[in-house]
Ligand SMILES: Cc1cc2nc3c(=O)[nH]c(=O)nc-3n(C[C@H](O)[C@H](O)[C@H](O)COP(=O)(O)O)c2cc1C
């Protein structure tokens with residue numbers, strides 16, 4: 001494809017691509033994002049290629065590999081157009097049936113459809129599935145339509161139109177003004193207004209300036225940046241080039257986690273294609289504007305996603321944070337003004353330029369405009385990547401989109417904002433999700449992680465888990481964070497092991513305040529959130545652990561015990577055979593009993609005991625479990641039996 005030299009040429013190329021495409025031609029799209037890849041979408045693709053060839057349908061049907069559709073737990077996902085028939089959990093041996101029944105015969109295969117967990121109804125069309133129905137997929141929506149390795153797919157959907165408009169119709173100041181008016185807030189954590197940061201870099205002295213994409217994404221459970229970069233890399237790139245023009249930067253970096261091989265690969269292809277088409281390099285679209293991009297692969301440390309640490313890593317040094325006496329927007333990489341934004345922040349920019357700030361301002365809340373991609377995981381029926389307008393309530397996200405809590409369990413809390421976020425209890429389920437509302441509750445938006453917890457979750461143990469993660473990931477450079485986090489983990493571990501003392505809660509609160517005040521970077525200053533929010537909303541659980549050595553949720557292994565009830569046990573041997581550590585004694589007709597000194601509290605016996613017998617119970621305080629049986633106790637004869 002020859003280089004495109006002007007906005008007019010870009011339109012001509014787009015029309016030419018569209019003229020080659022028949023919107024009514026049957027099209028099979030297959031998700032090839034990382035999750036679907038892991039569950040076999042590569043094999044499913046190969047099966048489609050073979051089957052289409054076998055039936056001589058290669059020319060009559062388009063087969064396309066796309067980016068992540070968001071509903072990863074149901075992958076590999078296949079969507080057939082123009083009808084938009086959605087098949088989930090597709091395996092290679094389903095492929096001949098899909099071609100024969102659906103493509104050739106026009107019949108739906110019920111077995112591969114989504115079953116609504118609430119109504120039990122089978123849903124045929126992807127957009128009717130409750131997981132998708134209540135979303136507004138502004139940024140993420142094209143992921144499922146685009147082959148990320150084919151720039152023509154992006155161009156066909158209006159790709160690089162915003163760049164052409166920027167370079168041909170707008171001055172850098174006008175672009176900056178539009179982004180400021182749109183009030184795009186950074187999606188990487190702090191929610192800092194992008195326009196203001198851009199302006200700081202633009203106004204900083206010096207000719208050399210940098211723009212950077214933060215695709216480090218170290219939050220456990222979050223993968224929206226990876227999926228966007230993997231599935232629609234040109235969208236991020238287009239936003240970056242527009243930002244570079246507004247700021248006056250001619251060189252950009254994309255900092256991307258090494259553990260994201262598919263994203264790294266698709267990005268490399270996108271960069272090559274963007275250069276070939278003339279969207280990168282010298283004199284872009286004949287505007288006189290030059291811009292190049294370099295990819296920097298991150299070594300996978302959570303703290304290296306922090307702005308100063310990331311820039312230090314790009315300089316080739318250890319990715320540790322430094323004090324920000326001067327903002328990185330003024331003095332960043334090699335002391336030059338460096339504007340860092342998150343993947344999703346950059347991806348918002350083409351929409352702002354194409355549709356204008358007024359349009360953008362109509363989506364979201366007063367203080368948080370646009371949409372947010374959320375990684376919805378944990379104890380919720382539908383897990384995956386969800387995009388909603390800012391201001392959507394937690395309840396709508398968890399119940400309407402997420403389909404509620406599995407197994408009829410009760411909702412307990414939702415942790416938002418990644419490991420440094422806070423846990424929000426049930427009484428705040430109607431809170432609109434935006435930057436400010438979540439902060440008011442002692443949590444944060446962070447990068448958009450959302451972990452749902454049910455009644456079987458111990459909130460002290462959850463705080464211990466997140467603080468342990470942060471302690472492991474602390475770079476150790478500043479004392480409050482390094483030592484404070486270690487002490488917090490020690491105290492929390494003691495509490496979960498029944499060794500907590502009066503005064504521990506207050507000590508934790510003191511340490512939290514110390515970290516907030518004295519840490520070098522936001523890893524330390526936000527680390528208090530999981531502790532303070534759980535103390536605030538679930539203080540009784542802390543007290544129960546400390547005073548009564550009881551874990552009300554029955555999670556903390558040092559405090560709980562499993563017990564086989566003599567009167568209910570039928571000596572069926574199921575738990576006996578399933579116990580991974582051989583802690584259960586007994587035999588056929590000899591009642592089973594758990595040796596508490598061997599038991600690891602894995603709960604397998606409770607899971608496998610037939611509901612008809614219901615003989616295993618869990619005690620939330622181990623001292624309350626009755627004494628084990630004398631060895632060899634026989635099954636008591638049941639009434640009415642000889
Ligand atoms: C410990 C730590 C890790 C971070 N990791 C990321 C990350 O993986 N991705 C990201 O975009 N921002 C991350 N941030 C936030 C960045 O420092 C920075 O605020 C952000 O990239 C700026 O982009 P934005 O304004 O578009 O949000 C992290 C911050 C801290 C303190």
Ligand code: FES
Nearest residue numbers: 031033036068072
């Ligand atoms: S990777 Fe296929 S739906 Fe996410």
